[in-house]
Amino acid sequence: MFRKSVILMALCVAVLSSTAAAAPSANLNDLLAAYKGEKNAQVRYVLFAQQADKEGYKGAASLFRAIARAEQVHYENNAISIKKLGGAANAKMETPVVKSTKENLEAALKDKSQKGEGKVEAIHAKLLKKALDNLEAWKAQKKDFFVCLVCGNVTEDKAPAICPICGAPKEKFTAVN
Ligand SMILES: [Fe+2]
Numbered sequence: 001m002f003r004k005s006v007i008l009m010a011l012c013v014a015v016l017s018s019t020a021a022a023a024p025s026a027n028l029n030d031l032l033a034a035y036k037g038e039k040n041a042q043v044r045y046v047l048f049a050q051q052a053d054k055e056g057y058k059g060a061a062s063l064f065r066a067i068a069r070a071e072q073v074h075y076e077n078n079a080i081s082i083k084k085l086g087g088a089a090n091a092k093m094e095t096p097v098v099k100s101t102k103e104n105l106e107a108a109l110k111d112k113s114q115k116g117e118g119k120v121e122a123i124h125a126k127l128l129k130k131a132l133d134n135l136e137a138w139k140a141q142k143k144d145f146f147v148c149l150v151c152g153n154v155t156e157d158k159a160p161a162i163c164p165i166c167g168a169p170k171e172k173f174t175a176v177n
Pocket of ligand 1 (some may be wrong): 035148149150152153163164165167
């Protein structure tokens with residue numbers, strides 16, 4: 001799974017950075033599978049945020065919204081790659097399973113762990129773990145997160161001068177809370 005994620009990420013970078021014809025090794029099916037996963041994840045995290053708001057977990061809701069925005073960055077990047085390979089970015093949408101916020105955090109953490117150890121996924125997982133460990137402490141107030149619109153990196157409290165993952169400048173981060 002880890003190897004697959006690495007290959008897929010390399011493939012996305014190669015396709016995005018290339019203005020020439022697609023590399024013959026590019027695997028459209030892998031990109032379509034990733035697109036489907038990210039598109040469904042985005043919807044799931046939006047619903048998790050709504051559930052957290054309903055239960056009064058304001059900080060967890062903020063994090064779910066930030067990760068949902070990051071998933072959007074990922075599927076939009078994938079859609080560009082898919083288009084460059086001559087494909088159409090369509091995804092079969094699943095019915096999300098929404099439980100309690102604690103369970104949703106646990107499910108999200110499990111999902112991020114299963115997706116491999118890509119740097120951005122690892123950062124999302126770390127923040128989800130922090131939200132789980134601080135569920136009550138984070139309850140009273142929304143929290144500020146910053147999402148890199150280039151790579152989907154998420155930072156807490158402030159945007160870095162330069163994204164440590166993709167090198168994008170601070171201006172490429174958007175605040176989500
Ligand atoms: Fe970035």
